Amino acid sequence: MAPNRRRFLQGVAALPGLAALGSPPASAAPPDRDVYGELGVRPLVNAAGTYTYLSATLVAPEVRQAMDAASRKFVHLVELHQAAGKRIAALTGSEAALVTSGAASALTLGTAACMAGSDPARIRLLPDSTGMKHEVILQKSHRYGYDHAVRNAGAKLVEVETREDLERAIGEKTALMLFYYRHDPLGQIKVEEFLEIARKRRIPTLIDAAADVPPVGNLSRFQKLGYDLVVFSGGKALRGPQCAGLLLGRKDLVEAAARNNNPHTDTVGRTNKVGKEEIVGMWAAVERFVALDHAALWKEWERRCRAVAAPLGGVKAVQTEIFVPETANAVPHLRIAWDYARLKAEEAVRLLREGDPRIETRPEATAGIEIAVWTLEPGEEEVVGRRLREVLTSP
Numbered sequence: 001m002a003p004n005r006r007r008f009l010q011g012v013a014a015l016p017g018l019a020a021l022g023s024p025p026a027s028a029a030p031p032d033r034d035v036y037g038e039l040g041v042r043p044l045v046n047a048a049g050t051y052t053y054l055s056a057t058l059v060a061p062e063v064r065q066a067m068d069a070a071s072r073k074f075v076h077l078v079e080l081h082q083a084a085g086k087r088i089a090a091l092t093g094s095e096a097a098l099v100t101s102g103a104a105s106a107l108t109l110g111t112a113a114c115m116a117g118s119d120p121a122r123i124r125l126l127p128d129s130t131g132m133k134h135e136v137i138l139q140k141s142h143r144y145g146y147d148h149a150v151r152n153a154g155a156k157l158v159e160v161e162t163r164e165d166l167e168r169a170i171g172e173k174t175a176l177m178l179f180y181y182r183h184d185p186l187g188q189i190k191v192e193e194f195l196e197i198a199r200k201r202r203i204p205t206l207i208d209a210a211a212d213v214p215p216v217g218n219l220s221r222f223q224k225l226g227y228d229l230v231v232f233s234g235g236k237a238l239r240g241p242q243c244a245g246l247l248l249g250r251k252d253l254v255e256a257a258a259r260n261n262n263p264h265t266d267t268v269g270r271t272n273k274v275g276k277e278e279i280v281g282m283w284a285a286v287e288r289f290v291a292l293d294h295a296a297l298w299k300e301w302e303r304r305c306r307a308v309a310a311p312l313g314g315v316k317a318v319q320t321e322i323f324v325p326e327t328a329n330a331v332p333h334l335r336i337a338w339d340y341a342r343l344k345a346e347e348a349v350r351l352l353r354e355g356d357p358r359i360e361t362r363p364e365a366t367a368g369i370e371i372a373v374w375t376l377e378p379g380e381e382e383v384v385g386r387r388l389r390e391v392l393t394s395p
């Protein structure tokens with residue numbers, strides 16, 4: 001439509017009463033542009049879960065709307081950060097909150113806060129930690145890809161295994177103790193004991209629970225336990241912007257993290273920008289998430305698991321089972337097993353990926369195929385079940 005005509009119609013629609021004469025309602029959305037088609041990028045059915053490399057999540061409609069509204073006016077970014085932080089803190093039972101550029105950025109900023117605090121000279125100096133406490137202690141079994149984000153602030157990691165190791169490792173250079181919640185089952189020191197030791201020695205604590213909602217109660221659980229800082233990803237189950245995350249916890253530390261962050265130039269966090277759209281979107285996502293009927297959602301996910309499994313009923317030597325991971329993405333999934341001598345699991349994954357529609361399954365499966373249903377759009381559970389049957393009965 002020519003710009004002039006569009007402007008004319010908008011003007012007309014804004015006048016009361018004229019909509020009845022056949023003008024399009026002011027709210028009429030333009031048809032979706034096929035951006036992926038134009039780019040030649042083939043979209044996929046996400047039966048894998050909230051994996052970053054698969055673009056993690058679809059922002060909830062309420063979030064999309066809030067982001068669109070935020071994109072239409074200028075604001076002072078520090079004021080917006082503070083206002084959204086206050087609302088998110090109240091919604092999550094936290095003293096304070098900061099919207100970050102993903103959970104990874106929350107790890108960097110939380111570490112920077114424990115090293116430089118709000119001291120301007122130290123903030124400018126990072127990641128050079130000269131003269132600062134700069135050791136971050138964690139269990140060896142809690143080393144993971146995202147501890148790079150902690151090292152980005154200039155921290156040095158100190159690995160421990162036993163309680164005695166930990167007690168010995170704490171010293172004058174200790175800036176922070178880091179706990180990776182997903183690996184709680186792997187470490188000798190569990191989530192509460194780790195905290196108890198830190199508190200006795202007055203060391204700040206940070207827990208990475210990025211993929212640990214649901215349950216919704218986890219949004220406030222770790223602060224209640226006594227962790228000083230808690231990190232969540234915004235673009236996973238919360239269905240906020242993919243590039244947003246949350247740093248929750250102690251007011252002085254969250255404020256220090258904000259001082260180490262964009263829009264302040266000459267800071268370690270200047271590379272971790274979130275725009276007004278993400279800040280507002282993250283707030284809208286938390287508001288939506290805490291108001292959801294989580295019990296009904298759980299039932300819906302179980303129903304979807306059964307719907308994916310249904311077409312496989314009666315297929316020779318195929319077994320299905322619903323399972324819930326112990327930590328991280330702790331929601332109902334479907335596991336499918338069969339006779340791998342007939343068809344290798346990797347081959348089945350490849351056929352699903354290369355078929356039409358393109359279907360991605362859980363990359364962490366160690367045998368057979370694992371299906372996440374919480375990232376499916378309505379109706380896709382039937383498509384996935386049908387394709388699975390085709391693949392598993394193919395000659």
Ligand SMILES: *Cc1c(COP(=O)(O)O)cnc(C)c1O
Pocket residue numbers: 052101102103104105146182208209210211232233234235242243244245
């Ligand atoms: C996904 C994830 C992150 C990173 O989250 P982003 O929001 O993508 O930055 C960090 N830690 C854990 C445990 C995660 O699962």
